Structure formats: C-alpha cells, structure tokens
Amino acid sequence: xxEYPWYEIVNGKDLFQGDIIYSxxxxxxxxxxxxxxxxxxxxxxxxxxxxSCDLIQKKLxxxxxxxxxxxxxxxxxxxxxxxxxxxxxxxxxYSPGYHLLNMCKINGFESEYLIVDFRxxxxxxxxxxxxxxxxxxxxxxxxxPYREHLSQAFARFFMxxxxxxxxxxxx
Amino acid sequence: xxxxxxxxxxxTDYPIQCSFNQSxxxxxxxxxxxxxxxxxxxxxxxxxxxxxYYNISSLLQIDTSSTKKIIFEAKNETSKISLMTDKDKDLxxxxxxxxxxxxxxxxxxxxxxxxxxxxxxxxxVKRGEPRVVQPGEF
Numbered sequence: 001x002x003e004y005p006w007y008e009i010v011n012g013k014d015l016f017q018g019d020i021i022y023s024x025x026x027x028x029x030x031x032x033x034x035x036x037x038x039x040x041x042x043x044x045x046x047x048x049x050x051x052s053c054d055l056i057q058k059k060l061x062x063x064x065x066x067x068x069x070x071x072x073x074x075x076x077x078x079x080x081x082x083x084x085x086x087x088x089x090x091x092x093x094y095s096p097g098y099h100l101l102n103m104c105k106i107n108g109f110e111s112e113y114l115i116v117d118f119r120x121x122x123x124x125x126x127x128x129x130x131x132x133x134x135x136x137x138x139x140x141x142x143x144x145p146y147r148e149h150l151s152q153a154f155a156r157f158f159m160x161x162x163x164x165x166x167x168x169x170x171x
Numbered sequence: 172x173x174x175x176x177x178x179x180x181x182x183t184d185y186p187i188q189c190s191f192n193q194s195x196x197x198x199x200x201x202x203x204x205x206x207x208x209x210x211x212x213x214x215x216x217x218x219x220x221x222x223x224y225y226n227i228s229s230l231l232q233i234d235t236s237s238t239k240k241i242i243f244e245a246k247n248e249t250s251k252i253s254l255m256t257d258k259d260k261d262l263x264x265x266x267x268x269x270x271x272x273x274x275x276x277x278x279x280x281x282x283x284x285x286x287x288x289x290x291x292x293x294x295x296v297k298r299g300e301p302r303v304v305q306p307g308e309f
Contacts, residue, residue: 023284036292042283059304069281078279086277097278117281 006102009109010141013130015063016052017151018142020045021133024065026122045069046124047101047116047142049154055126062123066154068101071113090115096160099153101142109140116150118157 010019028040046065054060075081081090090100101114133139142150 026283033293033296036290038288038290041285041287041289043285044283061302067281067283074279074281077281078277080277081279095277117279119278120281 004145005143006146007104007106007109007140008143009106009138011133011138013134015048015055015126015129015133016141016147017048017050017055018052018147019048019133020068020140020142021048021065021129021136022139024124024129024132026065026124044120044122046122047150049121049151051151052147058126060126063126063129065122065124067117067120067122068114069117070111071100071115074115093153093156096153096157099150101146101150104140106140109138111140116153118154 010016022045023043024046025041025043026046028042030037030039044065044067047068048055049064049066050060055063071081071087080086086095089095090098093099097117097119099116099118101116103113104111
C-alpha cells in the first residue's frame with residue numbers, strides 16, 4: 001500500500017498552509033497607543049493556517065497562524081487530557097477547539113503528537129514571516145491530505161453557531 | 172433475496188457515518204438483476220409451486236464475492252481504534268465521547284514558550300485602506 005507521509009522538510013521563502021514555524025515572535029499591542037509604547041513579544045511554535053493559494057500569490061498582508069504544542073505539554077497543563085477517553089476525543093475530532101497532528105519521525109525534526117489550538121489565532125505580517133523562515137532554515141511542512149484535514153477542522157471550529165435558546169435535551 | 176445484496180456495511184469509527192452498499196459494483200448489480208428475473212419467471216409459471224427462498228438459491232450459481240465483509244486495516248497510530256477489543260470500543264464509542272465532550276468543553280490555556288517586552292516608537296498612525304485583490308489563477 002502506498003505510504004502517505006505526514007510531513008516533509010522544506011526551506012526557502014515559499015510559505016504554505018501547514019508549515020510549522022518554531023519560536024515565532026508575535027506582537028501583543030498595549031491597550032493604548034502613545035508616541036512611545038512598550039509591547040509584549042510572545043513566542044509560540046505555530047502552524048500556518050492561511051490558504052496556500054493566497055500565500056503563493058501574495059494576496060495576503062497578514063498570515064494566520066495557530067499555536068501548536070506537544071501533546072505531553074498539553075496534558076501537563078490540563079491533566080484531564082491524560083485520560084485515554086479525552087485523548088481519543090481529540091483524535092476523533094470531538095474537541096472542536098483543538099486538532100491532533102501525528103508525530104514526526106524525520107531525522108532532526110522528531111516530535112511527539114502535536115496539538116493545534118484554534119482558539120488562539122494570530123496574524124503575522126507576510127514580509128516578516130518570509131524573512132523569518134529564510135533565516136531559520138529548514139522547517140517541517142504538513143502534507144496533503146492532512147493539511148486539508150487541519151483546514152477543515154479549523155473551519156468546523158470557526159463556523160459553530162451558539163443558539164440563544166436551544167431545544168432542551170431529550171431525557 | 173434483497174437482504175443478501177443490500178446488506179450495508181457501516182464504518183463506525185468516523186464522525187460522519189458512511190454506508191457502503193456492496194451491490195453497487197457492476198458485478199453485484201448484474202447478479203441481482205439476473206436473480207430477480209429468474210425468480211420472477213419461476214414464480215409466474217403456474218406449474219411451479221413457489222419454492223422457498225433457500226431452495227431456489229441453492230440451485231443458482233451466486234457469486235458472493237461482492238458481499239464479503241470489508242476489512243479496514245489500521246495504517247498508523249492515530250487510527251488504532253479498529254484494533255481495539257469490544258470492551259475498549261464501548262469505552263471509546265462515539266456516543267460516550269460525544270456526550271462527554273458536550274458536557275465538558277475543556278479549554279486549555281497554554282502559556283507562550285517565551286515572553287519579553289520591547290519599547291517601540293510610534294512613527295505614524297493612519298487609517299487603514301482596503302486592499303483590493305484581483306482573482307487569479309492558482
């Protein structure tokens with residue numbers, strides 16, 4: 001049976017949906033803008049969520065990224081996810097805010113299972129990101145169809161509708 | 172007769188359940204049509220008493236290859252649920268997990284890997300303008 005690898009190594013300035021960028025700096029603006037401001041810079045490992053076609057044709061000024069974490073860190077932060085049932089819910093896509101990615105076994109880029117957090121969406125300036133990845137060198141790219149699966153999970157999370165008055169549950 | 176060919180197989184390890192009707196293969200459809208025609212002609216002949224389904228089907232050559240159970244093989248570690256025991260399947264059943272996740276929509280606040288402050292001088296504050304993007308080829 002044909003192998004369908006999850007990841008490949010890429011480098012250069014061409015950004016694609018599913019590119020994983022380690023320690024990406026993100027700027028948090030202060031509540032008020034004055035002549036001189038102090039801004040917080042936070043660093044996350046992120047995965048690009050913007051569509052590849054928009055990135056290739058440079059139709060975006062800002063690139064959408066979501067933070068990713070190793071599953072073990074995620075579990076340590078919320079031990080309820082150490083429970084197999086909870087992890088299984090992640091795998092089956094029942095935790096809409098999160099998406100599980102497979103472990104990476106590529107030499108030099110080994111990682112355990114990764115969690116993508118859809119609730120924390122950041123935008124990074126396109127030009128900045130291009131320069132940043134060029135400096136960083138090799139990076140990991142999530143491959144098809146796992147990339148589309150990630151995108152679909154993000155869409156599913158984003159299109160949820162909360163009803164003001166719901167139909168009461170059947171008991 | 173229909174039961175044999177319309178026996179659907181449902182792959183339960185997927186949020187959206189898909190039914191695979193095995194009679195949709197050309198061979199299966201052909202066999203079904205031939206069987207129906209044969210039964211019809213036998214039953215409409217007055218000299219025959221309508222025999223039971225079992226007896227008739229034993230007289231016919233039926234290719235049952237299209238009705239064999241489909242086996243999904245686990246390819247990677249994220250899809251090992253098909254290898255679980257019945258006990259595990261009960262524990263991780265869609266129903267149990269869905270109810271659990273609806274009742275407890277957990278949100279995990281993760282801290283950034285690194286955090287620091289920088290000072291910036293604001294050069295200019297201007298009103299943003301719409302960015303017009305023409306549709307193009309991929």
